[in-house]
Amino acid sequence: MSETLEIGIIAEGPTDILVIKEIVENLISDQYEFTCTSIQPKCSAVFEQLNTELGTGWSGVCRCLLEMKKQSNGKFDQHIGIKRLNLLIIHLDVDVTRQSYKDGHLRNIDNNLPCPSIQCPLPLRQRNQCPSDCDIPRQRANAIRQVVLNWLDNCTPQNLVFCTPSQAMDAWVFAAFFPDDIRIRQNKLECVERPERLLKSKPKQKRIEKTVTDYRKKIVGSYCNLWSNVRQNCSEAERFSQEFLKVLNTVET
């Protein structure tokens, strides 16, 4: 393919974008070149101060998608900004299922947030070893995907790939750098709530702070090569890889 692939990313935050770009680097073999552009909603700092997370976070993704839906007269898949892309990635952490629109300073778009709670059926004492075929993360990811589909009235482009880490992107970061951690051996990582705390709990020299500076220093350039660790240990990472490659194949032909 002679043309440069153009990939758009609508993600919760700047650290998520850095991780996604690393993943894309891994999934697109070296022979292809691409540009990644993050798509963000319009916002002014004054309103960000009034409503925290207005510009970023899951509500930023929501606002961005709704704004684009409006710009394209309800036909999100026909938006010129989408049509010029070879591939569009929409990222939302699975833990958004627990949020309400009020949390995100959004009017109640639909009665679909928070999603009905999906609880682990195992009794507490048996949760030390989660079965490998546990589909709880998948059910939660499907729930948040459905929320996005509702936002867009199911009008999604064919080149869309969902990126729905369970329960948050931090789990994918953790899985990459700490593949021998006990939570991974117990197959529980995707059910850990607030996985950023796992990263914070590491000794200082191994700790990864959730800041762009720390991510640039510790993740950019190395995470790409660790993606196989994540695919092995996080079902949603494997799902993202497969869905990405499927869309990529249609782009190439």
Added chain:
Amino acid sequence: MYGIKEIIIESFKSLESVTVELGLLNIFIGANGSGKSNFLEGVGVLSAAVDGRVNDQTLLMRGVRPGTPQLYKSSFKNTDTPSCIAFTAKNTKTQYHVELDNADDPPKPNWLFLQEQLCSIANNKEYQTQEKRNHIKSDRGFAVLRAEESNKKPPLQLIRRLQDYRIYTPTTPVLRSMSTDTQPHRPLGLSGGRLPEAVHELLLYQDSDSYARQITSDFFSLISWADEYSTVSVSKIPIPTFASVSPRILKFQDHFMANERNVVSGYDASEGAMYVLFLAVLVAHPDSPTFCAIENADYGLNPRLVKKLFQQISQWVIDSPVQKQLLITTHNPIVLDGLPIQNDKIRLFVVNRTSKGKTAIKRILPTEEIIDMGKKGHTLSELWVMGLLGGVPDV
């Protein structure tokens, strides 16, 4: 009129292989470090090559930062350093191609011409000089000679236009005549030096040229506080003695001030007026280049003025009797809202760097969808700021 239709740059800085089909007004947007300036400078190297010599002096006089061969030749990770840097320019009838090389250590003052071709596109026939000498691996190019000896319009106009090229980066102190221009040229220095003299010449020229007259009067639709503008000797206007490095200075009449106290000099006037006049001179002065680039053309301008100014510049270049060609870089989204890109002469390019660091330049075409969005009240600036056109940093 044979304007430049296409520029191809290969192996120069971040431009591994870039082809840009030009209109008259060409706006380049992109993140800092995406390669916009590299493209403008690549055209500057091409211009120096056309003129016969590529060295620090010929580059500086065009506004190009001279660089060592290591810096000029693309050096991407895991790839071999190219043997040369290569440039091609075309109009509808003629193509000029040049390949340049220089030793890495120590570099020679002049770059070597490994290959130089000026030929007709229709039959690929080269325009040769009458002297049968071998031009290959010389430190001189012979494009001008070849074009002149051909005595044909297409090669002559391609070469003249490329020779003309320079990159302007106007700065407020120079535009105000408070600082000297390190690259003085007629009619304007590369930082905007000689602005009062150039405005004076333009005001004289407008008496005999309706196009210049239109442009000098359009100034008033952009700068509403001024009733009149002209230039005078510095001795005839009250300014601090240290304030001007030029014998002439711009003079404006402020619409709101009382008579006899309503004269404002270029030293005091709003910088917006300076930038508008700078652009007007570049477009309408009879001696301004037919092909040039401007960096930071929108500096110091109110957003609404920016939009109107770029609407105005678009109209100026569309109406230009000599079909001036401008390359302009900007970081101001509002510039996009002033561009009638449905006119093929006005082109918008987005500059990005790929995953391998190579600069990619893509034209934003006025598709039906874009026009349709405009009808619904959406703007190109909003699409750019959201990242929907590309050309934004990850911050």
